[in-house]
Amino acid sequence: MNQIFQILSERRGDLGVALLQHLQISLVSLLIAMVIAMPLAFWAVKHTRAAEFLLQIASILQTIPSLALLGLLIPLVGIGTVPAVIALVVYALLPIFQNTYLGLTEIDPALEEAADAFGMSRLQKLLKVELPLAMPTIISGIRTALVLIIGTATMAALIGAGGLGSFILLGIDRNNTALIVIGAVCSGILAITLSALIKWLEHASVKTALGILSVSIIFLAGSGIYQAVTSQKETIIIAGKLGSEPEILINMYKDLIEQDDSHVQVTLKPNFGKTTFLYSALKNGKIDIYPEFTGTVLETFAKSPVKTAGLSEKETYEKAKKLMYEQDKLTLLKPMAYDNTYALAVKTSFKNKNHLKKISDLANITNQLKGGMTLEFIDRGDGFKGIKKLYKIDFPVKSMEPALRYQAINQNKVNIVDAYSTDSELRQYHLSILKDDKHNFPIYQGAPLMSNDFANKHPHIVHSLNKLAGRITEKQMQEMNYEVNVKNMDPRQVAHNFLVKQHLLKEK
Structure with missing residues (x-):
């Protein structure tokens, strides 16, 4: 707990920025998803076949893994907030569309007939009868979408969009549990707070809901304009x-x-x-x-x-x-x-036990080797591919994030990892680098x-x-x-x- 409070004190400015970024990304994504999904649901109520087709499309989109979706978007729209928002909108469409459609189709037909008998137009009937009756179901879908968005938005940090995910990624990279806890807890608190606010809207009028929607849009636009205007340099x-x-x-x-x-x-x-x-x-x-x-x-x-x-x-x-x-x-x-070249590293005790000095020496103990390496190193020509080709050695390797591979070798789950020559973990975990005697790694x-x-x-x-x-x-x-x-x-x-x-x- 002391470490958490210390980090909160030292990084309160960074946390504030990350929280605002997370809030902006989440609200923008939610509002765009609502603008797309709700009108489609209103239209689909009178077109049953189209509704089934749209539900299938939304369901398929939600099954796409987030990392895969971000990877597909990068060549099209680049890095940063835009691909993050697009991905989050994709995931939010299903719950909003589905609940809006269900809420409208489950209204008692007698009430619909009564509204028609009073001579209400399609818009009047929607605003004064259908939306108020369907509001609890619609709000439930929006809450589900919001919680999904806030949780998934932590992935935005991977493509430079910021947010609370930056604390989580930093914690994983540095093996700092406090940073991970801060990022995860703040994300949870944000989800609970906004979910409670939307829950309150179940009992509010349509005008109130539209008013809050307008205020949200003004807040998001205003914060962007303020940042642009106040930056003189x-x-x-x-x-x-x-x-x-x-x-x-x-x-x-x-x-x-x-x-x-x-x-x-x-x-x-x-x-x-x-x-x-x-x-x-x-x-x-x-x-x-x-x-x-x-x-x-x-x-x-x-x-x-x-x-x-x-x-x-x-x-x-x-x-x-x-x-x-x-x-x-x-x-x-x-x-x-x-x-800061690539290297293969083992525990110093393992090195001494097996009389290892250079990478060529690994050929004598390949049956003992269990590797933990980054996906990038495994796939690179100057990485593990080059090692296998140049040194004529091969052994099983699991792909791991950079920090996790060091934890794995420290816990004896693997016994050889890729490293950089300036990594602090070499000193921290008493690891030794094997000499690249055939010069596989460039400078x-x-x-x-x-x-x-x-x-x-x-x-x-x-x-x-x-x-x-x-x-x-x-x-x-x-x-x-x-x-x-x-x-x-x-x-x-x-x-x-x-x-x-x-x-x-x-x-x-």
Whole structure:
């Protein structure tokens, strides 16, 4: 409990932002789903065959896994709030349409005939007779949709839309139960509160319900306008992948940029998502900068295979820089010193017991190996695919999220994992890296990636970020990761402290 209260105190600003983002995404999705589903249900009451067809379509849409739906939407609408809202609307259609349709079709036919006898128009009958009678059933469907939306909206953090899911993802990544609890509990409280408000609408008049709907729309529109009007400075959006290291780096970027130019305001989007999400967001103009690695550029983004084995640090960077410029009109700035390469890691005790020093030694004990690796590493040519091909070894591997694989090896559920050379968990869990004696892994030096247009229009920002070129050793990066992941220090403070010690930032 003490850790939860401490995090609430330290991150109350972040929690407020995440809560507002979650509320906005949820309410926008609910309102759009209502605008689509309810009129369709009103129309379908008089068209039975069409109603059955629409119910089937809504049911099929709801069976699509959320991650799959988000993945399908990214190439079409990019990253961020838009695909998150579209996905949530899709999931909310069924309960709203179904309950609205049922509520209207279950009205006593005698009451319908009485309304017709009084000479009511179709609209008058809907507003004065049908809606009031069907309201409890309709409200029940809206409540179900709302709870579904708020729970599913935690997935929005995976594609940079923010919300309370960012706390949950951060907690999983850092093995911090308190962060997970805060994100989950706040999401639950939000669902209960809004559900109770909608429950109250069962007893309200149609005018009151419409009034609250109007206020919600004004709130959502007003908050967006306010944010746009109150931001006098130019806003630069910098995003980072999942993990402590990208978050430390983007905070360094922010400090350096804002120190050198007081007219620029930097907005950070930490734990934005997977590599391909960030790359897509950058190309689509959703973000301006993010930290990437030279090896990732050549292995993941190259449309044609690029030979990376045996390349020096300089050769790897020059190839990556040229590729980004020619292929996607992107600029890769000068890299930092450390090489955050892939590695295979085992417990030091396991290493000593089996006399392991290099990856080639694994060939002697493949029958003992049980791997836990990230899905990205398993599927990469310079990852497990390359290991199997180059070293002629194979063993069973389970795909796991980055933080979970370290928990698994610590609990002896697996005995070999993929790692990065700067991971704090290597020190935390007493793991040893096996030497890549056949040079499967290319060099991974980190550098800011941005569009050519952005770089040309912001030479002062390029100058600020290039101050990190050639700096930060592997030991320094691992120590900073350890301070965040194990000592639970704020990444902002860790980044600030490093820059001050390196005389790159003035002490405040």
